[in-house]
């Protein structure tokens with residue numbers, strides 16, 4: 310059977326507990342008859358427990374938008390794997406472009422988060438992607454290789470089993486500009502090729518992210534090497550997200 314497409318909603322800094330519960334309740338029926346796709350939702354930290362409560366017993370997975378590698382301690386503003394698990398999280402996103410480019414997280418820091426969470430048994434979605442000038446200079450794959458390098462240095466095949474990648478061109482996130490289908494395919498194939506040369510484990514599923522909506526999802530999900538989508542804006546839209554799930558189920 311073909312690999313199921315994973316649709317991950319990144320709710321970013323939207324929806325406090327009360328509104329997040331409403332959104333989760335609205336999405337709950339979507340999970341009933343999923344055959345070809347999986348739904349994962351990623352509320353802000355303070356809404357995670359409320360959302361897992363609403364989604365308990367359903368197939369929708371709940372995750373966090375970041376994670377720290379230490380068990381506990383003097384790390385103001387951070388959240389550990391154990392804390393996330395206690396709230397019902399089964400995965401975390403690392404290296405989102407907003408973490409890298411708004412908050413200055415380096416690839417080394419992102420690798421610490423990624424490897425630490427994987428070692429603690431949490432599934433991780435590791436985001437990579439180039440800025441506009443980097444694409445225009447033909448440096449897309451080099452940028453992604455550099456972002457992956459500190460993770461690949463220590464990644465074992467066992468840890469890789471719990472990893473998902475997300476290719477998100479920075480210039481396509483929240484802008485309404487989607488990468489051209491041929492560029493998505495070329496980049497995903499480039500990542501797969503690089504992975505196969507660098508790691509003994511099979512390449513993880515690679516999601517595409519960047520202004521995915523019901524008008525472009527059909528074409529994106531058909532691209533060879535696209536394992537699903539990481540969705541921001543449309544993931545908290547009461548009509549668009551159900552439409553995206555319907556498209557993934559076609």
Ligand code: PEP
Pocket residue numbers: 319321477481482483484485518519520521539540541542543
């Ligand atoms: C994202 O947050 O990862 C994202 C891709 O956002 P959007 O879908 O709004 O571009």
